Amino acid sequence: MSDLGNFIIGDGGLDLQELSAINDFDFELFGISEDDINLSQIVDNLEVTGSVTDEDLTLSQICDTLDIKTENETENVTEGAASKSSSDARRFRDAVSDEEIRELINSNINLNTKKNTSWAFGVFEMWRKERDNVPEILAMTGENLNFYLGRFIVEARKRDGTEYPSKSLYLITCGLLRYLRDNDVTDKNILDANDHRFAEFRKILDSRMKDLLKRGIGGKTKQAEPILPEDEAIIWEKGIFGDKTADTLQCTMFFYNCKLFGMRGHDEHHALECDQFIIGEDSKGKYVEFVGRASKTFKGGLAQREIDIKNIRHYSNQGERCIVDLYEKYLQVLVSGKFYRRALPGTPPRFGNQPVGVNKLRNLMKIVCARAGLSGNYTNHSGKRTCATQLYIAGVDEQEIMNRTGHRSEKAVRKYKSADESVLRKVSSVLDPPQKRKCPENKTHQEEPTAKRATVPLSDISNLPTGSLFNNCQVTF
Incomplete structure (x- = not known):
């Protein structure tokens, strides 16, 4: 027109x-x-x-x-x-059903959150059935919740009879609160400090957590270890990373997706598509650009409407192990579709159409480190911790570290940063007691008694002779 x-x-x-x-x-x-x-x-x-x-x-x-x-x-x-006009140009779709609305909401709830909610409710139900006349949680009044949840928190135990650590008790409480919300119970917030109906329960929970920590239960948190530069070099030298076969190329992509772009969970890797990676070049050089989508820390809902989606550009460092060249080679083989697909044997690298399963992606970092002979607690989180740790050691600004890892607070990103061995040794050396001084060779160190300092009473100063006290004296130090 x-x-x-x-x-x-x-x-x-x-x-x-x-x-x-x-x-x-x-x-x-x-x-x-x-x-x-x-x-x-x-x-x-x-x-x-x-x-x-x-x-x-x-x-x-x-x-x-x-x-x-x-x-x-x-x-x-x-x-x-x-x-x-065209007959199929309808602006609005058919009327949506209640079932479709529920499916839409449930499909955007994190899988781990669902598991935690189900676990918390399961623990409470097992306790409730062992007690007499305890009503179902959805049928409880505010007074009932305050009374029974306080007793449950004190009496809850693991299957083997040991006590839950304080963090687990708090997660159980959060899971029960989510269960109430999921079942449209919105007038009872057991963790709201302004809801005085549950003040006694919160005091019990707080005291219980303090008591457990005082007795040394749950004081140490198990964390994934970062892969330090010397360990990364070992992996390369043993041929576990590289582009010779489809398997080594895929392991390389997996590790550097974690390290360069801050990925961690297997679900985030499983959802990756080839079109999220762009190979380009500008005045600064050749680069690979990653365009993120929904992830564990970014859902894009009402609460995150002011947050930008992750978009990271990593520039090439030309050399034998140019990571941009490796990404380009990998994408040229796959062309489109899922980013992780079944590796086929032989050379050059070839991949099938079948996507890599969730179970393999969950353990891939552990498999890579085991092949390299590295001992330690290595998980998919190790890649993200490697990213934060190496940038921290290099003195990179904390805001730039957060841009890479995707964290939105300094408190969260600091949990991922670890000092390497040289930094820890330096700190230990500074804080150690001073070492005994070494004597020169062929000489025996003998401590000489400290000479007493001669003192002159103030009353005798007036009796000192006037004029020069020393004449033609030679003093040698």
Whole structure:
């Protein structure tokens, strides 16, 4: 559709033939024919005098003059317009059902969150069935919740009879609160400090957590270990990373997706698509760019509408192990679709159409480190901790570390940073007691008694002789 405003009306006027010659505008779409167009009506209503430029005469003005309703003014197009438009161009879908709404909500709940909620409720149900006359949690009043949850927190034990650590008790409490929310119980918030109905329960929970920590239960948190540069070099030297086979190339991509772009959970890796990676080049050099989507820490909902999606550009460091070249080679083999697909034997690297399973992705970092002979607690989180730790050791600003890892608070990213061995040794050396001084060779160190300092009573100062006390003296130090 061409804009009639691009036509210039001169002093000589404009006839209908000229208008028809330039218009690709389908007047029949609006239920009018060219016979209905009165050019003098257009000119008179627009008060055209002299020359009219494209800034003066626009399609919207002509539509107003002819009483044509544009899409911006109304969506009640005539039956002729509707029949002229494509038959399948429906603006709205069919009415949504309640079941579809529930499926939409449930599909966007994190799987680990669902498991934690189910676990917390399961522990409470097992305790409830062992006690007499304890009502179901959804049927409890506020007073019942305050009473029974306090007893449950004190009495809860693991299957082997040992006590839960304080963090686990808090997670159980959060899981029970989510269970209430999931079942539309919104008027009871057991962790809200302003809800005085549950003040006793919160005191019991707080005291129980303090007591456990005092007795040394749950004081140490097990964390994934970062892969230090010397360990990373070992993995390369043993041929576990590289581009010789599909397996080694895939292991390389997995590790550097964690290290360069801060990925961790197996679900985040499993959802990766090839089109999320872009190979490009600008004035700074060649790069691989990662465009993120929904993840564990970023869902893109109402609470995160002001947060930008992860978009990281990593520039090439040209050399034998150029990571951008490795990404480019991997993407050229896959072309499109899922980023992790079944590695096929042989050379050059080839991949099947079957996506790599969740179970293998969950343990892939552990498999890589075991092949390299590294001992320690290595999980998929090790890659992200490697990213934060190596940037921290290099003195990179904390904000830049957060941009890579995806953390939104300094407190969260500091849990991922670890000092390497050289830093720890330096700290230990500074804090160690001073070492005994070494004597020169062939000499025996003998401590000499400290000479007593001669003192002169103040009463005797007035009796000292006047004038020079020393004459022609030689002092040697």
